[in-house]
Amino acid sequence: MKSFLITGVALLAVSGAARAQGPVSGSVSSFLPLNAEATSLPGATVYLDGVAIGQTDDFGQFTVPALSVGDHQLRITSIGHKPLKAKITGQATPQTVHFVLEGETVLTGEALVTASRANERTATAYTNLSKEDLEKRNFGQDIPYLLDQTPSVVVNSDAGNGVGYTGIRVRGTGIEGINVTVNGVPLNDAESHGAFFVNLPDLASSTSSLQVQRGVGTSQNGSAAFGASLNLSTLESRQQAYAESQNTYGSFNTWKNNVQFGTGLLNGRFTVDGRLSRISSDGYMVRGASDLKSYYLAAGYQQKNTLLKFITFSGREKTYQAWNGVPEPALTRNAAGLQQYVDNYELSPEDAARALREGRRYAYYTYDNQTDNYQQNHYQLHLTQGLGTDWNVAAAAHLTRGFGYYESLRLDRKLADYNLPDVVLGTAPNTTTIKRTDLVDRKWLDNYFFGGIFALNYQPAESRVQATLGGGWNRFLNDHYGEVIWARYASTGNIRHRSYFNDATKTDYNAYARAIWQALEKLSVYADVQVRRIDYRLAGIEDKQVPVSAKAEYTFFNPKAGLTWQLPLGQTLYASYAVAHREPVRSDFTDRPLNDAGPKAEQLHDVEGGYRLNRTVNSQVLRAEVNGFYMRYRNQLVNTGQLNDVGTPLRTNAPRSYRAGVELTGAYQPLTWLSLSSTLTLSRNRILDYRAVTYDKDYNPLTAAEGRTTTISYSPSVVSAHTVEVMPVKGLRAALLYKTVSRQYLDNTESASKAIAAYQVLDLRLRYTVQPSFMRELELGLLVNNLLNREYVANGYTYGYPDAAGQPLTFNYYYPQATRNFLASVGVKF
Template identity: 65%
Template sequence: MPGAALIACLPVGAAWAQGPVSGSILDGRSQQGLPGATILLDGAAVGTTDANGAFQLPAVAAGAHELRVTFVGYEALSQRLSGQPEAQQLSLALQPAAILTGEAVVTAQRANNRTATAYTNVSREELNRRNFGQDLPYLLDQTPSVVVTSDAGAGVGYTDIRIRGTSNTGINMTINGVPLNDAESRGSFLVNLPDLASSVSSLQIQRGVGTSQNGGAAFGASINISTLDSRREAYAETQNSYGSFNTWKNNVQFGTGLVGKYFTFDGRLSRIATDGYVNRASSDLKSYYLAAGYQRQNTLLKFITFSGREKTYQAWNGVPEFALTGNRALAQVSIDNYEFSPEEAERALQEGRRFSYYTYDNQTDNYQQNHYQLHLAQGIGADWNLGATAHLTRGFGYYESYRAGRRFSAYRLPNVIIGGDTLTRTDLVDRKWLDNYFYGGTFALNYQPKQNDKLQATIGGAWNRFVNDHYGEVIWARYASTGNIRHRYYFNDATKTDYNAYARATWQILDELGVYGDVQLRHIDYRIDGVEDDQNDVTTRADYLFFNPKAGATFTVAEGQQVYLSYAIGQREPVRSDFTDRPAGDTSAKAEKLRDFEAGYRGSWTLPLLGLRSTLRVEANYFYMNYRNQLVATGQLNDVGTALRTNAPRSYRTGVELNGALALADKISLSANATFSRNRILNFRNVIYDADYNPVVDDVARTTTISYSPSFVGAATLEGQPLKGLRLALLGKAVSEQYLDNTASQQRRLAPYQVLDFRARYSIRPSFVKEIELGLLVSNLLNREYSANGYTYGYLGASGRQETFNFYFPQATRNFLASVGVKF
């Protein structure tokens, strides 16, 4: 048992004998307890206060320590603490912030213990412990209901996150209240913002519909990211990692602290590079973050700009099933059906699970995304504050591909005549471009009374516009016909205007009972003009108006224990491909609607365990997400072979999320979560193709499992501190089987997997720098071979049988990252 082995390694005796520290954190004005305040010991988060503002540190080692308490809207408090054998009792009062913080901008979208929703807060300190250079989804892998995957196999480059089985197209992401999801595809491409986690001050994951958000509706979850924290003391630090597959991360971070009493300046420069686990799946990622702030009494003005530039070798095609299994008979089926040439199939068999389809040396994706945000937080009297943001995101880039034997007509070029021969095809290299602007503004007016907080309310909204040019160019051809360099063979532009307004309030009717209400009105106008790369006219006009109400209630059943329930409606428009991949004039895709019911329990206790004062936290959440017209793949293809999505009239996700944590002194902790769910489409009819490539729809409709929706997802972290400054952790992850399509076929599935990681961090504080930290992350410690993502398609093959072609994205076997961090 790995957990038992780690516990056995922890020292006993004198270290366990240190006395506990307990107390309460109070509002400095009202002297009422502050629930949810963060407690940090020597810079590491060790707990939060309960519903009454109380906290417990079961044991504090001998020697001098720094105890730090933070809470949104209050001045942070730091106090020296000396570990002693006897128990210590503290009562600490936080003063409301004399200077308004940037949290006024993001709290409008954050959930709390009054909003009756399922959520997880992740602090800067927690992210820093997990951050060795992998993308943000991998840093969230231990949170409830989360499944992550990487095209290149090792968490750097193109990564994806699913929550409750919903991909990132159904996860609303915001940075400082500004939508991050692409307005057309609704995907959040974090590869464009490498090392973003190093600049995050706080992060919240809401599961389900959650609170009203700017941007698209949350159809599985939302992730709210804040980078608005201001550090009032000057700092400089660097983080450097190296590991398997020639993976490098280097960054420098710096800040001036308060300059001239009112100004702060912060910055970060980062580079991450890797060869990738999959052959040739390399990434070269660069980013920066710069912020300048002005703070005076009730005014905060902050300008932030951050940018990322990525160059990744394309690993989007995945690995064919026969390469994973070494099955030559299956490889021959692919050859017979012209999926692979004999030479390509042989290479796939030789490279195995690290096979990369592409060999052209510049088969790369190249994209840059520049973000500009201007934030204002203004206090208005004692109880009101206004948060407002103006923003611009500039994105541009292309992916370059070598194409063999392409028809001239597909690129709007005439055939080539050489002598008496007419050539209709050529090898060429093309680039498909995106060139876009996303701009607009958001606001939130918050009512947060200092003396009596029974009623809290927010009125907010946003207006955003997205303008995007899609076009393709031929940059080289073996036979160029009449084309010039950068011959443009298609062009279309898209404009999407989105505005929303919402109002939300919580009212504590009784000391034990609170109610919550939230209504949102959202309007979308979407227009496309021009032709796509298949030369089809994709002109589109779509207009939507959504009304999304939400309501809930919370009830305190005992000290530190709460039950809640909520009901919410979310609606969203189809994505770009639901319009462009259909035959010209087909506008049958309908908007999707989700009715989400959530009910849960939260509890925390202080327990005498093994003679030690320990803390236990338990959460349980039940969800029922009932969809109408959910867009799902049916197996049908358009005239160029692209998979189409169709509205399924009825589908649902339901399940239970369990989450708990036990802290045994400050030396060892165990946290775990598990999600058990059932994910179904009702009356589903699959589509296959006959020998003449005509679609054949199943005669019988049936209930089937939604693709990429495991019935079980679990995670556990066992962490201990055997020596001062040394923290060791084992991190486990388990995911049950997933289906690659909606047929629930055992021939089209991802096998279940279990993965164990090991993490170690050791920090020292020498006299010449503030801190040096050494870190080691060993991923997939048990060297499992597994795949976390894939796709499938099929048709009537050359043999006359229905053939299935599965492709997978294998994840790396045992690998490591080692880091050195220095704070000056």
């Protein structure tokens, strides 16, 4: 593999060298209406032909090395300024250019988003992705797959091809520990803490910027960040009218079609933007299909000091249930191994025979409507108001309406488990009592999430201090209930017989204060304090007529602090310390073993420190970062490796655990047509004094092993991502993307027999862009996933219990990812 990559880069270097011309040296200044003259603008992002080539240094300077022959487009962006586009032409001699970015005459709406985002002075680890970065990655796969090349990220897909239900882990922490916001509004489900991007298909096409924070990061609205934060913004206002469409077709009958439009700025005051999308796929797994639809609509009004914007977006998904995974013997077509599953009633003989035929693409369910059906509607009203020259306030009211069900065929189920009496056939004394039946049920969720958030920002043009006071109040109402829509023996039940019902209420409010103080010319001090209060109530009857009840109240105090030291030549040192707390999720209360004391809230102390380099040396752009982290947990809720009946991982408190490691990130652009980037995470993820518990088939605890130090489940010690991108001819960008993930354990016993094997995946991405006379842009794209056709799995689960002789039995299930497959796209912009 290494020789293949090196050879490819060498050949491209030779072919492009003859076209190289002189470099371009540039500087960027900022002109704000309140200032008498322009000042240098550090940190502005510079794009060449749509590709980010770096940022301006402390003096607002940048270099474009070795421009190729012909005209090129330069684009420069910076928050609070109007984007600038300019044409430059490759010449044989060096050039010097200067640009001035004008400050926005109206507020941009980013005040609420930037209030929770990290920057160069918050002493945290983060990655920014611009709209251009997202566009070149977006072929219709879910948002986690667009983040696959960012540090410490591991992704997976139930259906195997990145469409439908997908998962993401950052530093080994799953989505329930990742805080996700859209325009500052919490997206995580208040009960499960999950963020289900399948409910919002193609949201990436409406996202103008995205930031991934690793570790605790800055204070956020919503659930706590225990591994990372994902902050999406859709608030960008485009000044010119536009119409666009992206269309993709690929393997497994995968389709993506969308239409986007915008009016631009009307009468200097109004904007309207919209999108309609459809994504469908049969999936790599047999019966792993998805049918996803969504819309996005935003209407804005703005004047010099005021911005009012209403945003609504919605998604509706129908996915065939692929969350059961594939039994391990089916991956290798091991008939003897599958027989063990049959002997212990984990599979029927018919299912085992089908698993042998379908192999790694096997899907457990065969009922034609074994589907998950859910719709989620979001409504946001944003107001940003300038308060003089130094202050602004941003606030948002929001409502999320979610409803849907998953339908299942259940065989030989007890009538009593569905709140139905036994059926008596015949007349006395010749009667037959029927206690079990085949049936079709639906498990429903019906919820509302609403509230408000705000941020008051002090951002003077000339001051050593910048500060934010923010917070929010959010309330979640959720009904859980089941319906029987068909039964072979219905007893006294009617159609849509309600078999169980319980409701949940959660109130979450928080307040935070944050400040950055420029203590010295090169030293800045960051401080952030958050208080969060949660009230959670759950009551009613759960599936199988089990009473459920929970009443939990938490008050969390989360301080954070950091130092940043600016060194010469684009170098920065930083260090931070942060505390975070997180409440248990619903399944931690409802899926506990009998006689369990109940879940405890988690606590995290996060120490981070690192070095950043962002500079241009001899016309070559170089960026690098080394970030070290030590995350010490109390009562961390770690996955046991098991799932409940709707695919949610079961968890248990580990009294003491930690994650420690280093993240290495580098990007090097020696020529305008060649860029290299790599990220490598080396980590140690341990539970101290872990006592593995043995369970029976009903998940009742039997015995606990002696305590020992062990590896946390689903936490690889090595994760890397590498990209080589070239532009051999104008408009054509070709990239090789290489991903490696080391072994992961399915539970916390550190057993090699219950693990996900290490894997390496190579993808190829091509995009060719032209500007014909009859449209603004035409782009053709091709993404070949898993170019080397590897057979690998990226997720799984395990459980076990003693057999009749007391010997342990283990049952592993995996989620295979697709072998070589492609997605081809056509995009048009007017």
